[in-house]
Amino acid sequence: MTVSTDAPRSPEPSSDIARLVEIMAWLRTPGKGCPWDLEQSFETIAPYTIEEAYEVADAITRGDFSELKDELGDLLLQVVFHARMAEERGLFAFPDVVRAITEKLIRRHPHVFGSARDLPPDAVKALWGEIKREEKRQKAEARAKAGLPPLAEGGVLSGIPAALPGLTRALKLQDKAGQVGFDWNNVDSVLDKIVEEANEIVAARRAGEGTSAIAGEIGDLLFAVVNLARHLDIDPEAALRATNAKFERRFGVIEDRLAAAGRKPAEASLDEMDALWNEAKAAERAAKQAG
Structure with missing residues (x-):
């Protein structure tokens, strides 16, 4: 993929992924791009990457698919941003990222693209684990051939990112x-x-x-x-997100009911708010049963 860093005066939006890669290149071009984008690094962008992934999950939880479209775009931008910074260092470029994931998907789905057909879900999961172990072995061999030191051997629980929720x-x-x-x-x-x-x-x-x-x-x-x-x-994370949303929704009912009476939550007693909470809960149940 050839990326131009000569930005037109008014670049047009496009559904072509190549246009997104070009825009990112323009933003990262010294003397022409965005000062904020130019000063970023892998380390400074990583928190935004995590945040965008959460916003995707939030849109899904709320069933807001218009918002999901936008949030997926924001998450895609994070991938393009990291790939551009890697390309600037001569490490890899966006096409390499695409090739790596397509190779991995094909390699890890022999039951779809290969000869291991008609496997039940448990067998697919077991096969996935075998393939990952083989990938790890091949990576170790590649490092040895390249004269690189072996990666530290971890135990059963190794390889789980500490930054996960x-x-x-x-x-x-x-x-x-x-x-x-x-x-x-x-x-x-x-x-x-x-x-x-x-x-x-x-x-x-x-x-x-x-x-x-x-x-x-x-x-x-x-x-x-x-x-x-x-x-x-x-999924405990999804379950907790759903409960958080439920709490926000029901507390919002409390605020609305009190506001209709010209009051705020801080001016109501716990018993009053608890009664309104139970009303909101009962209304939700009735609506669910009616639906």
């Missing part, structure tokens, strides 16, 4: 441990663990333990709840 990282840690047999046998055992962890919080408070100790117990409880979600095939 806490719930998501807990889910991945548990999943990896479960793959080698370190797991609860059934959902009831996980529920018992949740009760145990909740009781430990109660005991810690009664014993007058400090904030740090209680925080540790709360972390254990959250970890156990994530484990319950995993055993029930529920």
